Amino acid sequence: MIVLVLLVPLLLAFWLWWPVTSPGRRPRRWHFGVTLAFALLPPVLGALWRMHALGDVAGAWVQLLFGWVLVAFLLVLPLVLLRDALWLTLRLLKTGVPARALLHGVRLNRGIALAGVLLATLGVFNGLKPPQVHERELALSTLPPELDGLRVAVLADIHASPVKGAWRTRRIVDEVLAARPDLIVLPGDMVDGQVESNAANVAALAELHAPHGVWLAPGNHEYYSNYAAWMAHFRQLGLGVLENQTAKLDIGGRTLAVSGVGDPAFYRRGDLVHDGIAPDIPAVVRQAQGSDFHILLAHQPRLARTAAATGAIDLQLSGHTHGGHILGMDRWLVAPANDGYVRGGYQVGGMTLFVSPGAGQWDGFTARLGVPSSIDVLVLRRADRE
Structure with a gap:
């Protein structure tokens, strides 16, 4: 179960940016690289905690960072599902709307990533108060x-x-x-x-x-x-x-x-x-x-x-x-x-x-x-x- 949870961020890093083609390969690779680095944090932090490499004080803060990153990706998941459901619907209905440019553009997907981070931050604030x-x-x-x-x-x-x-x-x-x-x-x-x-x-x-x-x-x-x-x-x-x-x-x-x-x-x-x-x-x-x-x-x-x-x-x-x-x-x-x-x-x-x-x-x-x-x-x- 833990392995599956840790795989979610890694899979989402691919899923979020793979369909994005504009404005070119280099910007897509840059966005993907940043997201992938972010996605690698949970398994690294989780390994540090499980190996007892840190004391209770540092370990508690590492756990908090681990959770914040994991929650951000979990909140991105429904947004990516909604994005691709809309894309598929527009393609099937042949509405004439440029589905790929609209839903698989850099701007929208930056917004999805930012929304995940902001919602996770709000969630952690709510949890700590x-x-x-x-x-x-x-x-x-x-x-x-x-x-x-x-x-x-x-x-x-x-x-x-x-x-x-x-x-x-x-x-x-x-x-x-x-x-x-x-x-x-x-x-x-x-x-x-x-x-x-x-x-x-x-x-x-x-x-x-x-x-x-x-x-x-x-x-x-x-x-x-x-x-x-x-x-x-x-x-x-x-x-x-x-x-x-x-x-x-x-x-x-x-x-x-x-x-x-x-x-x-x-x-x-x-x-x-x-x-x-x-x-x-x-x-x-x-x-x-x-x-x-x-x-x-x-x-x-x-x-x-x-x-x-x-x-x-x-x-x-x-x-x-x-x-x-x-x-x-x-x-x-x-x-x-x-x-x-x-x-x-x-x-x-x-x-x-x-x-x-x-x-x-x-x-x-x-x-x-x-x-x-x-x-x-x-x-x-x-x-x-x-």
Whole structure:
């Protein structure tokens, strides 16, 4: 999959300029050479990162540059498809319009390349800016009356890194606290990088507090960055880390179970994943027995069908998808890769799934267009039963 993604820029460099003949071979070769050099950046930068040739700080900035270039080419792709679809249509209809001169001229194709670069730059800017709070009600048929109105802040996918800096995490924490949630949950991907170089960028998480606690479950990026060290560090910050574990909370005389499970990244042990735990949904179901309402923190939404099949989980809270990043890409690429779940609420059997668009994203693909990052405050409501 990674190889195919890296081939896209190289193929587009040929595709963009090959049909262009005017004003001559030399200008076409010059444009092609510049575009090809640009297209070679992702594999070179990706190789540097994968070889661990750089430290966390330099590596984070290399990832950002890698992502910016890759996004630029991905945004050029639909424009080139549209260009050639119009060219073919005009040729087939024989309208008399000079299709080749109009659509395969240097000026238009410079515009396509420039549009890709500008849109990618806007996307990266949108991805790096701090998220805003989005509050919504979530109707749940199994919610006890005593829990009606419970405010749950979902803070997923911060991906704290040297690029984003401590100030961004500080802003996120301030926004969460200003929303006055009753419960705060962090369903994974809090960090990118090692504890030694990145601890300062998550320090503000220690200030999170809520009447019913702050609870965290791991995401796949914790598995890429020394899982055990990060889980220990999160506990030092005072966060309730749930590793296939359940916390039972007494709220208004009712028992609310909050569980967290490991991430499926565990099954890809090798170059990037060296430790961690496998997700164990049956274990948390056993621990939650006797509770009146059960919330599961599972980073990847594709665990939803397994969770729903137990019949013992009422609400799953997830992240991982970053809402799909870009309109169009969200439904055509990201949703199919995550069992059809990309953002918002879903009914999965008798269980409700909520997928947060996330408060950040990995530096290597940090662009957002039409899908803003989000701090989600869910107000749980008891649905009317007929």
